[in-house]
Amino acid sequence: MVYYIRFLKTPKIQKLKGGSLSVSALICIATDLGDAFLAQDVDLLVTLTLKDSEKVLHQEPLSWKAGKRELPILLGPFHPQLSQHIIILSVSAADGRKPRSPSLDSLLGNPGVPLVISGWSAPFGGPGSLVAEKLVERRFGPKDCLNLRIWEETGNSIARHIWDAAIASVIYLQQISAGDSAVKAPLLETLLQPERSAPLRVIELGSGCGIVGIALAEMLSQCSVLLTDLPEAEEIVTQNIAVAKPTHSSNLEYRVLDWDEPLTDDLCNNSVDLILVSDCTYNADSLPALVSVLGRLVQTSSDAVILVALKRRHESEVVFFDLMQSSGLFNLHHDSMQLPSQHDQFDQIEFYCYGNKTRHP
Ligand SMILES: C[S@@+](CC[C@H](N)C(=O)[O-])C[C@H]1O[C@@H](n2cnc3c(N)ncnc32)[C@H](O)[C@@H]1O
Numbered sequence: 001m002v003y004y005i006r007f008l009k010t011p012k013i014q015k016l017k018g019g020s021l022s023v024s025a026l027i028c029i030a031t032d033l034g035d036a037f038l039a040q041d042v043d044l045l046v047t048l049t050l051k052d053s054e055k056v057l058h059q060e061p062l063s064w065k066a067g068k069r070e071l072p073i074l075l076g077p078f079h080p081q082l083s084q085h086i087i088i089l090s091v092s093a094a095d096g097r098k099p100r101s102p103s104l105d106s107l108l109g110n111p112g113v114p115l116v117i118s119g120w121s122a123p124f125g126g127p128g129s130l131v132a133e134k135l136v137e138r139r140f141g142p143k144d145c146l147n148l149r150i151w152e153e154t155g156n157s158i159a160r161h162i163w164d165a166a167i168a169s170v171i172y173l174q175q176i177s178a179g180d181s182a183v184k185a186p187l188l189e190t191l192l193q194p195e196r197s198a199p200l201r202v203i204e205l206g207s208g209c210g211i212v213g214i215a216l217a218e219m220l221s222q223c224s225v226l227l228t229d230l231p232e233a234e235e236i237v238t239q240n241i242a243v244a245k246p247t248h249s250s251n252l253e254y255r256v257l258d259w260d261e262p263l264t265d266d267l268c269n270n271s272v273d274l275i276l277v278s279d280c281t282y283n284a285d286s287l288p289a290l291v292s293v294l295g296r297l298v299q300t301s302s303d304a305v306i307l308v309a310l311k312r313r314h315e316s317e318v319v320f321f322d323l324m325q326s327s328g329l330f331n332l333h334h335d336s337m338q339l340p341s342q343h344d345q346f347d348q349i350e351f352y353c354y355g356n357k358t359r360h361p
Contacts, residue, residue, distance in 0.1 A: 005119035012131040022076030043094035086126035092118035159233040165279035165309040168349035206280035217246035228257030259289035271301040284316035306354040330357040
């Protein structure tokens with residue numbers, strides 16, 4: 001599993017005796033679930049940048065040690081003028097012995113997914129608050145490729161975080177849409193091809209922060225994505241939609257869709273081509289409702305392909321496969337991807353394409 005830089009206390013500017021300033025924060029490096037801390041030493045790089053120009057104001061190394069549960073950051077003293085600027089604090093893993101520049105985490109090319117996913121704070125200082133909002137931004141992709149930026153909340157909400165299967169889904173969809181010959185997923189290749197005669201209609205269930213659907217709308221033209229989740233995801237996902245950069249002919253929307261509620265008529269009547277589900281099978285209790293929604297959607301859209309990405313977290317999740325089969329949804333293709341884990345281990349993310357067998361013989 002990959003590990004995420006998390007702000008336990010978001011950065012703040014403090015006045016020191018004599019008028020100079022310091023910037024402090026408290027971080028940890030933990031899994032998506034927040035249930036385990038990184039148990040290996042990692043060199044980190046802490047960077048203060050100006051919000052608008054991204055000019056680096058200050059940079060210093062820091063070490064995360066195996067066995068730690070938190071790591072204080074204290075930068076300074078700085079000139080009092082610092083508080084006039086709106087700044088951002090970022091923490092990234094240094095690459096080898098030399099600290100890495102705070103560039104974007106490369107998900108989509110060499111050197112692949114990093115073990116530690118960097119975090120950028122919300123802006124703070126200037127005329128606004130001296131304390132950063134309880135948010136963390138993830139930035140993915142080299143600048144000449146997909147330049148994906150997604151906000152997460154710093155608390156422990158399930159819906160307002162990015163989960164590992166979402167990261168793998170973004171890479172998988174990007175590989176397919178880029179025609180990567182190493183990935184063989186014929187159904188998805190047809191759907192994601194750049195030259196489509198009609199727009200691609202996509203719905204994502206349990207979208208959380210919206211990273212997968214947003215990435216798709218940023219990588220494909222003529223792609224219309226409806227992100228859905230419970231009400232608690234609405235604020236963060238709409239914030240992410242507001243800063244997203246879908247291609248000029250693509251669009252993003254959000255609406256609440258609770259699997260336990262009946263589907264509204266418009267959702268039942270509007271057909272879709274692709275249904276995305278990432279890291280939504282961890283809770284066996286919610287699987288009957290999830291599968292029932294998938295079945296309803298495929299009733300209307302008999303050609304739709306469902307892409308389910310999952311990381312097995314509990315044995316009870318296997319019931320998902322039985323429920324899908326009982327609903328007449330057939331596994332048409334499956335695949336997997338490895339994400340890095342600590343001590344040079346790997347973690348498996350599984351992908352399953354489901355659909356109506358008669359329509360996809
Ligand atoms: C583990 S998170 C995954 C979020 C996102 N797909 C990702 O991979 O980053 C599971 C998501 O399913 C959503 N969820 C759980 N039960 C739900 C329900 N009954 N109706 C709609 N969404 C639900 C949660 O709110 C949460 O956003």
